[in-house]
Amino acid sequence: MTQSGQAPILEIKGLRKEYGSTVALHDVHLTAYPGEFTVILGRSGAGKSTLMRCINRLVTPTAGEVRFNGSLVTENKRALRLHRRSIGMIFQQFNLVKRLPVLKNVLTGVLGYKATLPAVCQMFSREEKLRALECLDRVDMAHKAFQRTDTLSGGEQQRVAIARALNQRPILLLADEPVASLDPTIARTVLSYLQKINEEMGITVLLNIHQVNYAREFGRRIIGLAGGVITFDGDVSSLTDDILSSIYGGRPEDTYDE
Amino acid sequence: MNEKSAAAHRASDLDYRARLETLLDSAMTPAQKYRRFAIQIGIIAVTVAVLYITALHTNVSIAELVRGIPAIADYVSRMYPPDWGYTRVILEPTLETVEIAIWGTFLGILLGIPLGLMAARNISPHVIVYASARFILNSLRGVSELVFALIFVSAVGLGPFPGILALALHNAGMLGKFYAEAIETIDPGPMEALEATGASWLQIIAFAIIPQVIPHFVTYNMYRFEVSIRAATVLGLVGAGGVGFHLISSIRLFDYRETAVVLIVIILLVVITDYLGALLRAKII
Ligand SMILES: Nc1ncnc2c1ncn2[C@@H]1O[C@H](COP(=O)(O)OP(=O)(O)O)[C@@H](O)[C@H]1O
Ligand SMILES: [Mg+2]
Numbered sequence: 001m002t003q004s005g006q007a008p009i010l011e012i013k014g015l016r017k018e019y020g021s022t023v024a025l026h027d028v029h030l031t032a033y034p035g036e037f038t039v040i041l042g043r044s045g046a047g048k049s050t051l052m053r054c055i056n057r058l059v060t061p062t063a064g065e066v067r068f069n070g071s072l073v074t075e076n077k078r079a080l081r082l083h084r085r086s087i088g089m090i091f092q093q094f095n096l097v098k099r100l101p102v103l104k105n106v107l108t109g110v111l112g113y114k115a116t117l118p119a120v121c122q123m124f125s126r127e128e129k130l131r132a133l134e135c136l137d138r139v140d141m142a143h144k145a146f147q148r149t150d151t152l153s154g155g156e157q158q159r160v161a162i163a164r165a166l167n168q169r170p171i172l173l174l175a176d177e178p179v180a181s182l183d184p185t186i187a188r189t190v191l192s193y194l195q196k197i198n199e200e201m202g203i204t205v206l207l208n209i210h211q212v213n214y215a216r217e218f219g220r221r222i223i224g225l226a227g228g229v230i231t232f233d234g235d236v237s238s239l240t241d242d243i244l245s246s247i248y249g250g251r252p253e254d255t256y257d258e
Numbered sequence: 259m260n261e262k263s264a265a266a267h268r269a270s271d272l273d274y275r276a277r278l279e280t281l282l283d284s285a286m287t288p289a290q291k292y293r294r295f296a297i298q299i300g301i302i303a304v305t306v307a308v309l310y311i312t313a314l315h316t317n318v319s320i321a322e323l324v325r326g327i328p329a330i331a332d333y334v335s336r337m338y339p340p341d342w343g344y345t346r347v348i349l350e351p352t353l354e355t356v357e358i359a360i361w362g363t364f365l366g367i368l369l370g371i372p373l374g375l376m377a378a379r380n381i382s383p384h385v386i387v388y389a390s391a392r393f394i395l396n397s398l399r400g401v402s403e404l405v406f407a408l409i410f411v412s413a414v415g416l417g418p419f420p421g422i423l424a425l426a427l428h429n430a431g432m433l434g435k436f437y438a439e440a441i442e443t444i445d446p447g448p449m450e451a452l453e454a455t456g457a458s459w460l461q462i463i464a465f466a467i468i469p470q471v472i473p474h475f476v477t478y479n480m481y482r483f484e485v486s487i488r489a490a491t492v493l494g495l496v497g498a499g500g501v502g503f504h505l506i507s508s509i510r511l512f513d514y515r516e517t518a519v520v521l522i523v524i525i526l527l528v529v530i531t532d533y534l535g536a537l538l539r540a541k542i543i
Contacts, residue, residue, distance in 0.1 A: 103285075126282070133278045142278070146285045 007070060009034045009172055009204050010055065015064035017050050017228075024050040025228045028064070034171070037198045037205045039219030039236075041212065043248050047228040048208040052174045055206075056087045069171065085112025088165030088203075090175040094157045098150035102141065102160050105149055106132040109167030135163040139193050155186035162193055166201075173197065175207045179214065191218050212244060337518035344519045348504050352523055354418055355500035358493065359486035361422040366429025366486075367479055373430060374437025375463065381441060381449075383459065391434070398431025403489050407498040418499030425486050425493075433482055440474035441467055476542050480535035487531055491524050 010032040017025040024047045032038055040048050053059035055066055057073055057080055066073040073083055088109075096105045107124050109132070124132075136142040139159035144152060149160065158178055165173055175194060179187035191207075195218055198205045209215055215222055215236070222239050224232030224247035231246050232239070286294070312318075376382050376391035403424045410420030448466040457465070494502025501520060508516040 129282055130275070130278050133282055137278070142281060145281065 006033050008032060008067075009069055010206075011067040012051075012055075013065050013067075015051070015054060015066065016062045017047070017054060017059065018062045023228055025054070025061075028228070028230055030223065030230065030233075032204060032206065034204055035198070035202050036221055037195065037219065038207065038221045038223060039215045040206065040208045040223045040225055041215045041219075041247060042208075042210065042225035044210055046225045046247075048210075048225055049176050050228075051225065052089075052176050052206065052208055055172075055174060056084050056089060081112060085168055086171050088168045088170035088173045090158070090161050090165055090173065090178045092177040092180045094154075094161045096149050096157055096161055096164070098148075100149055101146055102136065102149050102152070103129065103132055103145040105160055106135055106145075106163045106167050109135070109164040112168060132163070132167055135166040136160070138166060138197065139163050153186075154182050155190055158182065158190050159193060162190075162197070166197065166203075170203060173203050173205045175205065177208050177210065180210070187214065188217075194218070215239075333514070336514035337521075339515065340518035340522060341513075341515035342519065344508075344516045345523070348501050348520060348523060351494070351499075351501040351504055352527070355490045355494075355502070356487065356527065358418050358421045358425065358490040358498075358500050359483060362425025362486045362490065363429055363479065363483045365422065365426035366433055366482065369426060369430035370433030370437060373434035374441065377434060377438040378441035379438075380444075380446065381459075381463065381467065391438075395431050395434045395438075398427050399435065400431075401428065403428040404492065404496060407493050407496050411497050416497040416499075421490060421493040421498035421500060424498060425489060428489075429482050429486060433478060436478040437471070437475065440471045440478075444470040472542065473539075476539055480531075480538065484528060484531050484535065487527050488524070 008031045010030070012028055012030040015025055015028040015030075016023070028051060030051075040051065042048050050059055054061045055068065055073070057066075057075070060075070068083055069086065071079075071083075074080065097108075104122075107128060110124075110128055111119050133142050133145055136145055139162050141156060141159050141163060144156065144160075149157060152160065161178075173194070178194070179190050182190060191214060194205055194207065197203055207218070216239065219236045222232065222234065222236050223230055224243065226247050226249065232243050373391050373395055376387045377395055379388060382388035382391070406424035406427050407420055410423045414420050414423075444467060448470070449462055452462045452466045490500050490502070491505060492502045494500045494504070495506050497503075501523070505517065505520045505524075508514075508520060
């Protein structure tokens, strides 16, 4: 779904990542446009997480370049902070601070915009709190704002994590297997919130996933990753069984979740 | 944001904003807010008051300290140059100090492990066991190694052995408490999983608890060994062996240059222990 005429939000060229002798990514090229909902599909170990982490530099690539919103992502601390705050990330294990109230977790989303000192003293303005509540409301979690986070179920925690990412005011959302530890019904709910955010707020979403059925249901553009190489890049409607076996190297049925 | 259907979500929508405000204000009633504020002010006031009053009583005074600087500088300058010949004299007592610390720590660990297991709330077999273990640990910790040393010197006579016993008891009190706290903060998931397989108490400890607390265990033990080296250097003061006797006598006899050598050797010991400890920790953790 290339929306020609628009500048790409993400341009990855010749990306390579080695961990010692393991090559996690070989020469990856990838371009994404604003508003896209793209699924990166691949079996466990294919390099999905590594690819995603190269985009916000939680992982330093061995070679190649990543351009986000027109400018090169580098090690420069100030520039990196600016990049990172416009890229929200959602993790498989939620990565919330479980002992904190839900609202505090969501408030941490604005840290990239705040000076260090007031943030370390945990001072947030009423305006910031209202914004955090609004983000929670987008995933229908506002009513749990003042509970301790570890009292929530897994699906609810992941929705809080989405709210935290939204509070960053991101233009790109990276979701790294956000539903891998949730059961299918809850997983669909969480994925549909991502879909809604993409459609209603126009935030570009990149979703890592290993289950074909979710990719078919939620993805518009699918990128198949196998052994660190992109083996497919196209519309979900052209995702045939042949292509699936090129991604999975076996019977794709094995990777259906239900 | 290019919203299509989510008009209700816009913060500029007054109704919506009012609803969010109501929700935010419902988190705490004004009374609760004032109470929290009052408690915070109270804590700060009490802290400042305690510090101020105790400073008056103990003559904490920056002016005194500043006035004392020349005397301190004079003391230090008399230590120079250190009397290196004295090294030969203190070599053997220094070795004895290390030996006291090794045995004092080792016995402390042996005694601390069962006490720590019994004093950890989440795995203690019974509340009575828990309470007794806590009480024993507190008593052991409450008595300084120097006091223990005095008692043991009069019981078993002069020499390194009473020093070892004194360190062992105090270390057991410290380590037992550390172990108990480390065990209380572990992830209960694996414990539950093993319990569900029908594993016994000791099996659960062996497979679910020990692997989780090993890094803390090593760190605490190394730390206590360091402290024991330092503590063993003053045990000589009460006749419980080691290099402390030479430290005290050189200070008493105003042999500044000998004092300097003893201090340098002690600092070296602590630095070497710290270095070895860091190596060990890097390997294990
Ligand atoms: N920190 C790391 N150190 C060494 N190897 C790693 C590291 N992270 C990932 N790898 C390896 O890189 C490959 C890709 O991993 P990853 O990106 O996590 O795949 P995926 O997210 O698709 O499961 C795997 O072979 C994995 O073992
Ligand atoms: Mg992964």
